[in-house]
Amino acid sequence: MDPILTGFGILADPISLAVILLGTIIGVLVGALPGLSSSMAVALLLPFTIYLEPVPAISMLAALYCAGTFGGSITAVLINAPGAPPAAATAFDGFPMAQRGEAGRALGMAAVSSVIGGIISLLVMVLAAPALAKIAHSFGPPEYFALAIFGLSMLASISGKSPVKNLIGGALGLLIATVGVDLTTGVERFTFDVPELYEGISFIPILIGLFAVSELLSQSDVIDQAKERINLTAIKLPSRDDFKQVWKTILRSSGIGTFIGILPAEGSTMAAMIGYNEARRWSKNGDKFGTGEIEGIAGPEAANNAATGGSMVPTLALGIPGSATAAVILGGLQIHGIRPGTYLFENQPHLLYSIFAAMLVANLVFLVFGLAGAKLFSRISLIPRTFLWPAVFALCVVGAYGVNQSLVDVTIMLIAGFIGFWLKRYGFGAAPIIMGVVLGSLVENSLAQSLIIFDQDVSRFLGRPVAILFFVLAALSIFYKPLFGAVHRMRSGPTISQRGE
Amino acid sequence: MIRHWRDLLPGCVLLVLAGVLYWVTTGFGTVPPSFAQGMQAADMPRLILGIIALLSLVMIYQGRGHDEEAKPVITWRMWATTLVLLASVFLFGVLGLTLTTMLTCLVIPLLWGERRKLHVVIYAIGVPVCIYLLFTHALQLRLPQGVLSPWLS
Amino acid sequence: MRHWFTTGILAVGITSASLASLVQAADDFPTEPIEIAVHTSPGGGTDTTARMVALSTQEQLDSNVFVQNKKGGGGSVAMSYVSGKPADGYTLMAVTPTHLFTMLRGKSPIGIDDIQGVVRATDDPIIIMARGNSDYETIDDLIEAGQSGIIKWGGTQIGGVDHIAAMSFANEADIQISYVPFDSGAEFAAALSRGDIDAAGLNISETQDQIAAGEFRPLAVMAEERMGALPDVPTLAENGMDVAFSTVRGYVVLKDTPQERVDALEQAMLAGMESERYQEYLDGIGLDSASIAGAEVWDKQIRRMYEAGEATMTDLGLLE
Numbered sequence: 001m002d003p004i005l006t007g008f009g010i011l012a013d014p015i016s017l018a019v020i021l022l023g024t025i026i027g028v029l030v031g032a033l034p035g036l037s038s039s040m041a042v043a044l045l046l047p048f049t050i051y052l053e054p055v056p057a058i059s060m061l062a063a064l065y066c067a068g069t070f071g072g073s074i075t076a077v078l079i080n081a082p083g084a085p086p087a088a089a090t091a092f093d094g095f096p097m098a099q100r101g102e103a104g105r106a107l108g109m110a111a112v113s114s115v116i117g118g119i120i121s122l123l124v125m126v127l128a129a130p131a132l133a134k135i136a137h138s139f140g141p142p143e144y145f146a147l148a149i150f151g152l153s154m155l156a157s158i159s160g161k162s163p164v165k166n167l168i169g170g171a172l173g174l175l176i177a178t179v180g181v182d183l184t185t186g187v188e189r190f191t192f193d194v195p196e197l198y199e200g201i202s203f204i205p206i207l208i209g210l211f212a213v214s215e216l217l218s219q220s221d222v223i224d225q226a227k228e229r230i231n232l233t234a235i236k237l238p239s240r241d242d243f244k245q246v247w248k249t250i251l252r253s254s255g256i257g258t259f260i261g262i263l264p265a266e267g268s269t270m271a272a273m274i275g276y277n278e279a280r281r282w283s284k285n286g287d288k289f290g291t292g293e294i295e296g297i298a299g300p301e302a303a304n305n306a307a308t309g310g311s312m313v314p315t316l317a318l319g320i321p322g323s324a325t326a327a328v329i330l331g332g333l334q335i336h337g338i339r340p341g342t343y344l345f346e347n348q349p350h351l352l353y354s355i356f357a358a359m360l361v362a363n364l365v366f367l368v369f370g371l372a373g374a375k376l377f378s379r380i381s382l383i384p385r386t387f388l389w390p391a392v393f394a395l396c397v398v399g400a401y402g403v404n405q406s407l408v409d410v411t412i413m414l415i416a417g418f419i420g421f422w423l424k425r426y427g428f429g430a431a432p433i434i435m436g437v438v439l440g441s442l443v444e445n446s447l448a449q450s451l452i453i454f455d456q457d458v459s460r461f462l463g464r465p466v467a468i469l470f471f472v473l474a475a476l477s478i479f480y481k482p483l484f485g486a487v488h489r490m491r492s493g494p495t496i497s498q499r500g501e
Numbered sequence: 502m503i504r505h506w507r508d509l510l511p512g513c514v515l516l517v518l519a520g521v522l523y524w525v526t527t528g529f530g531t532v533p534p535s536f537a538q539g540m541q542a543a544d545m546p547r548l549i550l551g552i553i554a555l556l557s558l559v560m561i562y563q564g565r566g567h568d569e570e571a572k573p574v575i576t577w578r579m580w581a582t583t584l585v586l587l588a589s590v591f592l593f594g595v596l597g598l599t600l601t602t603m604l605t606c607l608v609i610p611l612l613w614g615e616r617r618k619l620h621v622v623i624y625a626i627g628v629p630v631c632i633y634l635l636f637t638h639a640l641q642l643r644l645p646q647g648v649l650s651p652w653l654s
Numbered sequence: 655m656r657h658w659f660t661t662g663i664l665a666v667g668i669t670s671a672s673l674a675s676l677v678q679a680a681d682d683f684p685t686e687p688i689e690i691a692v693h694t695s696p697g698g699g700t701d702t703t704a705r706m707v708a709l710s711t712q713e714q715l716d717s718n719v720f721v722q723n724k725k726g727g728g729g730s731v732a733m734s735y736v737s738g739k740p741a742d743g744y745t746l747m748a749v750t751p752t753h754l755f756t757m758l759r760g761k762s763p764i765g766i767d768d769i770q771g772v773v774r775a776t777d778d779p780i781i782i783m784a785r786g787n788s789d790y791e792t793i794d795d796l797i798e799a800g801q802s803g804i805i806k807w808g809g810t811q812i813g814g815v816d817h818i819a820a821m822s823f824a825n826e827a828d829i830q831i832s833y834v835p836f837d838s839g840a841e842f843a844a845a846l847s848r849g850d851i852d853a854a855g856l857n858i859s860e861t862q863d864q865i866a867a868g869e870f871r872p873l874a875v876m877a878e879e880r881m882g883a884l885p886d887v888p889t890l891a892e893n894g895m896d897v898a899f900s901t902v903r904g905y906v907v908l909k910d911t912p913q914e915r916v917d918a919l920e921q922a923m924l925a926g927m928e929s930e931r932y933q934e935y936l937d938g939i940g941l942d943s944a945s946i947a948g949a950e951v952w953d954k955q956i957r958r959m960y961e962a963g964e965a966t967m968t969d970l971g972l973l974e
Contacts, residue, residue, distance in 0.1 A: 036636075036640065036642070040642070044640065044641060044642075162560070162563070164556055164559050164560045164563060165560065167552075167556050168515065168553060168556045168557065168560065171549050171552050171553045171556065172553065174549050175522070175546065175549045175550070175553070178545055178546045178549065182542040184540060184542075185532045185540075185541065185542040186532060187529055187530045187531070187532060187542035187543075188529070188530060189526075189529055189542055189543075189546060190522070190525060190546070213586070216582070216586075217579055217582060217583065217586075218573075220576075220578045220579045220581075220582040220612075220613060221573060221574065221575060221576050221578055221579050384615075385613070386609075386610040386613045386614070386615040387610060387615070387620075387624055389609065390605055390606045390609040390610060390624075390628070391606065391624075391628050393586070393589075393605060393609070394602040394605065394606065394628055394629070394632055395632070397589075397593065397598065397601075397602070398598065398632060398636060398642075398644065401598070401644065401645075402636075402642055402644075405643070407590075407593065407594055407645075410590055410593060411590055414586055414587070414590055417586070418583065422511075423511075425572055426508065426510070426511040427508075427570070428511075444540075444545045447540070448540050451540065
């Protein structure tokens with residue numbers, strides 16, 4: 001208990017508290033600007049943190065990271081441009097809601113579910129961080145392969161569109177992930193002699209293209225709607241009934257996010273996707289997902305924020321960052337002479353708890369920020385489209401260019417935008433493509449690594465219990481519907497169906 | 502004929518794409534035999550391409566006898582916007598971000614039928630200036646300025 | 655003419671100190687921001703080190719020093735970026751063994767003769783490690799096991815410094831290894847401690863706590879001399895193997911940069927790295943001031959690594 005108290009003691013220090021608040025506010029703003037990612041913001045702030053003590057410095061960066069993940073959802077809802085990869089799933093239902101004139105309701109829900117997800121995960125972390133670090137440590141290539149297969153098992157059902165089209169979308173995503181030098185052979189694939197493609201296609205340009213640029217093209221043909229009707233409801237926050245409807249989704253997603261977050265594999269994006277898919281699977285309105293269902297916001301938002309807190313565990317305890325931002329925070333640790341690794345918890349246990357304290361503050365701050373801001377930001381959805389979208393495009397260009405300072409990334413964004421527009425027209429959603437891109441290199445690399453470790457003997461997967469567990473979950477995820485249906489028919493016969501949730 | 506084959510067009514495009522990319526995989530470099538262990542570099546892409554081809558066939562088969570779903574009409578505006586976006590990426594390298602943004606913010610609203618000409622002009626100057634001040638000065642992010650680089654850094 | 659005129663006035667009793675400042679003004683460097691091009695995204699060792707160096711150097715100069723991330727192509731994007739800049743000393747490039755291997759493969763617009771070294775910032779030799787509870791007590795045990803069976807060896811991507819080092823060791827020791835590539839050092843350190851792999855070439859910066867706790871056992875250092883932090887661990891050279899690889903990071907400018915500017919940069923960067931803050935950073939990653947070196951040593955080292963890399967890669971069949 002002692003290190004926990006020492007760690008949370010950081011909140012009693014006014015300077016530390018001030019920099020944590022500053023980090024939170026910068027994080028929300030940066031996350032909300034599609035032109036700037038939280039990894040860039042952390043990298044830009046790094047030199048300034050040098051003048052701080054190590055613990056407040058890292059806490060500030062952690063608060064920024066946490067707030068950045070939340071900030072990303074603001075633009076995802078308002079202009080269909082996720083400010084950060086974990087917010088991609090929020091756009092699926094958030095943007096349709098904003099278009100319908102319910103931007104405030106969507107933003108408010110995003111804020112509240114983010115905060116609940118974040119706090120639940122932080123409580124779990126405070127109670128069980130060392131144990132969770134052990135779980136994260138026990139995940140080797142075979143376990144990651146099984147986890148990735150579990151992720152892929154959701155492809156067919158992730159959006160309401162035709163399962164075959166979802167699978168094709170997922171396969172296209174996997175294909176995008178194969179671009180670049182193959183990890184296990186060192187061979188260049190689909191690089192077409194462009195050196196920028198050597199290390200693979202960056203995620204952010206694809207994301208901005210598929211969402212924002214393709215939306216811009218769709219908007220070119222839209223006839224102006226009557227703005228007066230939208231005006232009335234746009235700034236309304238979610239109602240009590242909304243929360244009654246989503247509290248189960250929030251709890252479920254918080255659990256998913258906390259668990260996926262501790263695994264160092266693009267944790268929060270994957271958590272958001274799984275959170276979205278499970279929200280859809282268990283919802284009564286599953287078929288309407290993608291057209292502006294409020295559960296479709298609560299699901300990914302609670303999960304990605306829960307995962308952001310969780311991702312500090314592998315970053316600190318293993319030195320393996322779960323995201324681009326965590327990678328820069330890792331650099332921040334080293335600048336301050338803190339060595340990440342299994343022994344960090346033994347040597348400096350209070351550091352971890354200070355970081356959790358900072359993230360807790362960040363969560364509380366952006367609850368206020370998010371709800372007050374929702375009213376303000378939702379007015380953006382009232383800007384006429386002729387003025388909104390050109391500015392969005394300019395920000396998209398900055399965002400795609402900024403990550404790697406590369407024109408190739410801007411071109412990729414545009415190509416992704418054109419392809420995204422035509423795919424959408426023929427009923428292919430963005431969700432499975434994003435899922436494929438996120439899981440692509442994980443699937444292939446962990447399989448190749450496992451096979452070398454197992455001397456090319458596939459049966460040795462059976463010696464890894466955790467891997468088996470995920471394979472079983474994957475099978476259940478695919479076959480649960482037919483199975484559930486069959487069992488149900490046998491049991492209940494002609495009586496009224498009372499499927500509980 | 503085609504009307505009763507829903508998804509025939511995207512299916513064929515995907516099949517052609519899979520074929521072309523399969524041909525690209527045959528050009529992948531080879532590794533010295535001492536490094537080759539298990540999976541080859543081309544294996545995974547070929548597997549994925551095979552799956553895409555197979556699923557496309559399934560999709561075409563599922564769509565037989567169905568009519569194409571009603572889709573929003575594509576007008577000349579979409580094509581013009583596409584051209585503007587394409588042109589902007591080419592101009593980006595030459596003119597730099599600020600000037601290119603100025604042009605897109607001028608052309609797109611007019612293209613989309615905005616009538617308030619004065620608003621458009623103010624907008625086309627305001628947006629790039631704001632972006633320049635915000636990113637280059639407040640956030641210290643270096644953006645390419647092309648022909649303006651001697652003056653804006 | 656003007657020069658004579660100024661000295662004429664100066665002769666009327668201005669101190670020699672201000673004379674010196676006037677002479678410097680003849681080549682007023684630097685007056686603009688200096689950039690360091692790095693071949694990775696933000697985060698990670700090379701980027702973090704560059705940011706520390708930039709920060710420390712900045713305090714020695716009147717100009718800003720900033721890091722420019724030019725990711726891609728095993729350094730070739732950064733190299734073509736730098737080669738497109740004037741050779742005026744305002745653009746530095748971070749160089750690691752990866753850059754040299756990329757040059758060797760002919761995938762870079764510039765060659766080894768187009769650059770000159772300025773300073774070296776870190777020198778982190780690769781150490782062969784096994785699990786603390788494994789049967790491999792010494793490097794000979796590992797070699798023996800590798801001659802009768804196959805050693806599973808962890809490292810980063812194929813064709814990178816870890817891979818070349820491992821293959822070069824396997825060649826010299828005549829052992830068989832099965833190389834398992836991972837995305838980062840921390841990942842194969844975790845794989846080693848789980849027992850998924852038998853051995854790995856790791857840096858001390860990633861493993862000092864594990865070594866101290868006895869979880870990892872360092873068997874040999876891939877360097878010519880023993881390390882200050884691990885005085886008891888033999889080098890491969892002592893075992894009669896000419897295998898020396900290290901994760902070095904240093905900075906270079908284009909060859910045609912005026913010599914006085916290179917000297918000015920070298921001085922400022924060396925002074926910056928002498929600062930307490932940079933020394934603390936080195937200490938934190940398990941290194942000491944032996945990592946820092948000036949232009950002469952560093953430039954020689956780049957060329958030596960380049961030649962060694964060429965020999966190894968030809969042996970391995972990676973070069974035609």
